[in-house]
Structure formats: structure tokens, C-alpha cells
Amino acid sequence: MAHYNLALLGFGNVGRALARLFQRKESELRSRYDINFDVTGIATGRHGSAVNRAGLDYIKAVELVEAGESLEGLTKVPVGSNADFLRACGAEVMFENTPVNHMSGQPAIDHLQLALELGMHAITANKGPVVHAYHKLTELAETKHKKFMFESTVMDGAPIFSLFRSSLPGAQLQGFRGILNSTTNLILSRMENGESFDEAVKYAQSAGLAETDPSADVDGWDAAIKVAALINVLMDVPKTPRQVNPTGIRGITPAMIAEARAQGKRWKLICSAERMGELVIGQVAPEMVSPDSPFYRVDGATSIIQFKTDVLGDLSIMEKEPTPDCTAYGLLADFINAVR
Numbered sequence: 001m002a003h004y005n006l007a008l009l010g011f012g013n014v015g016r017a018l019a020r021l022f023q024r025k026e027s028e029l030r031s032r033y034d035i036n037f038d039v040t041g042i043a044t045g046r047h048g049s050a051v052n053r054a055g056l057d058y059i060k061a062v063e064l065v066e067a068g069e070s071l072e073g074l075t076k077v078p079v080g081s082n083a084d085f086l087r088a089c090g091a092e093v094m095f096e097n098t099p100v101n102h103m104s105g106q107p108a109i110d111h112l113q114l115a116l117e118l119g120m121h122a123i124t125a126n127k128g129p130v131v132h133a134y135h136k137l138t139e140l141a142e143t144k145h146k147k148f149m150f151e152s153t154v155m156d157g158a159p160i161f162s163l164f165r166s167s168l169p170g171a172q173l174q175g176f177r178g179i180l181n182s183t184t185n186l187i188l189s190r191m192e193n194g195e196s197f198d199e200a201v202k203y204a205q206s207a208g209l210a211e212t213d214p215s216a217d218v219d220g221w222d223a224a225i226k227v228a229a230l231i232n233v234l235m236d237v238p239k240t241p242r243q244v245n246p247t248g249i250r251g252i253t254p255a256m257i258a259e260a261r262a263q264g265k266r267w268k269l270i271c272s273a274e275r276m277g278e279l280v281i282g283q284v285a286p287e288m289v290s291p292d293s294p295f296y297r298v299d300g301a302t303s304i305i306q307f308k309t310d311v312l313g314d315l316s317i318m319e320k321e322p323t324p325d326c327t328a329y330g331l332l333a334d335f336i337n338a339v340r
Contacts, residue, residue, distance in 0.1 A: 001030065001035070003037065004037045004339060005038050005053065005093070006038065006092075007041040007086065007089040007093070008058075009085065009095065009096050009098060010045070010095075010097030014324045015095070016062045016324075018331050020328075021328045021332055022037070022058065025332065035339065038055035039055065039061075040091055041056070042061050042074075043082055047069065047070050047071050048071045049071060050075040051076060051077040051079055053077075053089070054076075061074060086118060086120075092119070092120055093335060094122055095123050096108055096111050096115070096129075102127075102128065105131060108124065108128050109128070109137070112148065113133075113140060116137065116146055121149070122149070123149045123338065124150050125327050125331060126150075126153065127150075127226060128225070130150050131240060134233060149334035150334070151334050152330030156330055157328070158330075159317075163317075168309070174309060175272070176308065177295075177306050178271050178295070178304050179269065179270065179295055180226045180227070181220075181222050181271075182209060183209045183214070183218075184217055184248070185268065185303070186209060187200040188266075188268065189299050196254065197250070197253075201218065207301075218250055219248035220249075224241035224245075226271065228241050228244055231280050239280065244282040245283075246283075247284065248286075249286055251286070260288050263288070264290070264291060265291075269285070270285065271284050272284075294306055301322065303318070304316060305317055
């Protein structure tokens, strides 16, 4: 049975959900995949870090962080920077879940690069490195005979990247359209029910979907970085969020919502890309959609994407009301696929 030491860099909602999923799936990983593991390092932004090459009590770490306490009592090794943490933890697999930087992908790129250089598989839910360093990290992983994987970066645990990597050989992606930001879809749905923009944003914040500063969602940058990631990986054309040039939903007023309803339509923040010769044009912008659109009945925090390839008709994937558990599953799936 293969044994792996795991490091968790970033221990927010997704990191803690991953820890709980490890606990729930531990016996299944052994019996079905011949995989055994220890978590030998956990690094947080606000609660310190812990390293123990003999294995940490990672569920105790969850409890400590959720109680607002430090992890320092769990560590056997003094830990300074994140680079020191990665060198000290002795892991074979690193899960990188630090906050996303839409414009540069840093410092996550450096974390992933160092993990690969140290001989670890590098797995992330962070969209920034996929947009800003996909080829660099993929090539480094190949030279080290390791994997750089990122299924959770778009639509949480839904199999977007692995669909094309494993299940659609010989298919060329011509374009896609979808709703990829669940927060804005929830806000628009609640505005249709009579709430103001500010009221709907406050609800999304209370539900844990929107940050204290909701700009990345409502101004379209989270959607734009997802579009750029899909174009980079699935269409093999370099693209940044700035090149997508998103338009968000701040300009959608209650009057516009009412006008759309009078026409039997709904406002949605639509993400799209289209191959045009050697170019790929990406876009994020609000659109009014009709009842005959696959996006018309997509409510609340649900996401959907529809792919157009050169060999199949339209192919859609929908993820209903995702949670951090869904993102954690994408990380777990990457782990299994990387090591088996």
C-alpha cells in the first residue's frame, strides 16, 4: 500500500473541508485505491503553522482554527515562512489553497513552484497560477515527474478539466458559454424577488458566498479569471483577466430587472469564449436571456457551462448550490488521479 505525506498550505473553509473529507474517505482510500496518508504540515494565514513528520492530528487542527486558536501547540518543528514550511513538512503532496490574486497569481505561483522543485505533487484550488503560470508549472511538473493539478479552480469539484483531459480525446473546444460566478447569480436572483442590489449583496455575504469587499464577484473579475483559466488550459491560448475585460453587475438596476421580466427574460452574468481562427475571444458581461436559453432557469448559487466542440453537439455541466465540500472533493480527486 502506497503511503503519502500531505501538506495543506491554506486552511480556510476549503482547507478545513478537505481535512474533514480526508477523515470521511480515509478507509475508502485504503480499501479502494491502496492509498494511506498522514498530514504532516498545515499552514494558515492567521493561526500559525504546524509540522510533524510523524503525522498531525488534522481534525484537532480544524477544531483549533474554528475556535480561533493557534496551531503552534501541534508543531514539532519551528516554522517561519511558507517556504520554510514546505521545506520542513516532508510532504509528497501539497494542497495550495491561499487567497487568489487575480492580476499576478502570486504568491501562490511561488508556493506551487517550490513544492514541485522539492519533489511534491502540487494541487491547488487557486485560479491565479492556472492563468498566470500554467505552462511554466506544467513543464516543471513534467521535468520532476510530478503532477500540477487544479480541478477545483472552475466550478468547484465538477470535472471540467479532467473531462477534456481524460474523456474527450481528439475533441477540440471551439467555445463555451456559462454562468461561472455563483455569487452574482444569487444576487440577481434575489433582486428579482424584490431586494435592492445592496440588500442582495449583504445576503450573499451573510451566506458566506461574497467577501467583505465583494468587488471581485460583482465587478466580474472572479468570472474573468475563470474564463481565462479555461481558455489557457482547454483552448491553449494565453489569456489574462484584463484581456477578458469584464463588465460586472453593478449597473443592473431594479428597473432593468423589471423590464426584463416584462419581456419574459432574466439578467444573467454570462461568461463566454469563442475560437476565431488563431484567436480566442473571451467575454464576461450581463445578458438578458430568454426561456429557451439553458441559463434561464439557473437560480441562486448554481453554476452551468455549455461547451461547443468540433465533434459533439452542445455539452453542458451544471453544479447546483456548491459548497466548500464540493471544492474539497475536486482537490481529493486530483490527489487520487495524481498518485495512482
